[in-house]
Amino acid sequence: MEYKTTLNNINRPIAFFDSGVGGLTVFSKVKKLLPKENYLYFGDTKNMPYGEKSEEELVGYAHKIFKFFEKEEAKAVVMACNTTSAVTYEKLKDKYNFKIYPIIQSVSSSLASLDGINKLAVIATPATINSHAYSREIKKHNSSVEVFEISAPKWVRIVEEGRINSSEALDDVKEILDKIPKVDKIVLACTHYPYLSEVLGKFLPPDMFIDPSLYFAQNIKNDLEKSGFLNNKFEYEKFYVSSSPENFVKSSQLFYKLNSLPELKIL
Ligand code: DGL
Numbered sequence: 001m002e003y004k005t006t007l008n009n010i011n012r013p014i015a016f017f018d019s020g021v022g023g024l025t026v027f028s029k030v031k032k033l034l035p036k037e038n039y040l041y042f043g044d045t046k047n048m049p050y051g052e053k054s055e056e057e058l059v060g061y062a063h064k065i066f067k068f069f070e071k072e073e074a075k076a077v078v079m080a081c082n083t084t085s086a087v088t089y090e091k092l093k094d095k096y097n098f099k100i101y102p103i104i105q106s107v108s109s110s111l112a113s114l115d116g117i118n119k120l121a122v123i124a125t126p127a128t129i130n131s132h133a134y135s136r137e138i139k140k141h142n143s144s145v146e147v148f149e150i151s152a153p154k155w156v157r158i159v160e161e162g163r164i165n166s167s168e169a170l171d172d173v174k175e176i177l178d179k180i181p182k183v184d185k186i187v188l189a190c191t192h193y194p195y196l197s198e199v200l201g202k203f204l205p206p207d208m209f210i211d212p213s214l215y216f217a218q219n220i221k222n223d224l225e226k227s228g229f230l231n232n233k234f235e236y237e238k239f240y241v242s243s244s245p246e247n248f249v250k251s252s253q254l255f256y257k258l259n260s261l262p263e264l265k266i267l
Pocket residue numbers: 018019020022023048049050051052080081082083084125128156189190191192
């Protein structure tokens with residue numbers, strides 16, 4: 001597909017989306033690497049959690065969000081959500097005239113080639129786990145890596161509802177970690193999960209966990225750079241949510257401090 005972006009309109013925004021505050025774990029890293037870009041962020045909080053939705057529903061949400069970004073003239077769209085990358089990317093990838101970056105497909109080669117790592121656990125939403133996207137994508141690059149997949153259905157709500165320091169968070173994190181066999185590393189394969197790093201660190205050393213957004217942000221930067229799409233002056237960043245702007249600001253504190261309330265946008 002031909003991309004319309006030219007050197008004359010490199011100031012078009014890079015657009016991010018997720019079901020809520022999770023995508024900010026990616027956005028904050030990309031913004032640090034590319035401070036001169038303009039940005040849009042859409043948190044589909046009305047339809048959260050995505051991990052419990054059907055393929056049809058998720059494809060429907062993604063199309064609406066992509067059409068919104070198309071109207072806003074995004075030059076690239078970042079699927080800062082593992083669930084939509086797992087379930088909708090193949091259905092959307094050739095239908096839009098901007099670059100699309102899906103997290104799972106982007107990071108799997110890095111995960112497949114980590115030094116001395118033969119056994120990985122992947123914790124993700126039920127929809128991501130049911131798709132087996134991580135296991136499939138990692139094995140494309142290295143078939144000898146063993147991938148153990150487990151879902152943590154409660155963690156997204158715990159993060160969105162600001163309960164990361166609750167006893168429920170502690171108990172549920174313990175319950176999930178107890179089910180994981182002995183592995184070399186554990187991938188936090190939902191962009192909401194890094195918000196739980198402190199609780200996770202109570203049970204296992206922090207370096208057991210991999211936040212794939214570190215690789216993802218670097219890959220996005222490299223690709224935009226290689227394509228000559230980088231902007232040279234920051235002008236704006238705009239945040240949108242489909243419900244509860246106040247809640248979004250509260251729950252996002254650990255990863256990004258917004259200067260004002262996000263705009264309520266029903267698509
Ligand atoms: N943060 C998203 C992900 O990475 C979606 C979580 C959800 O809404 O279930 O999968």
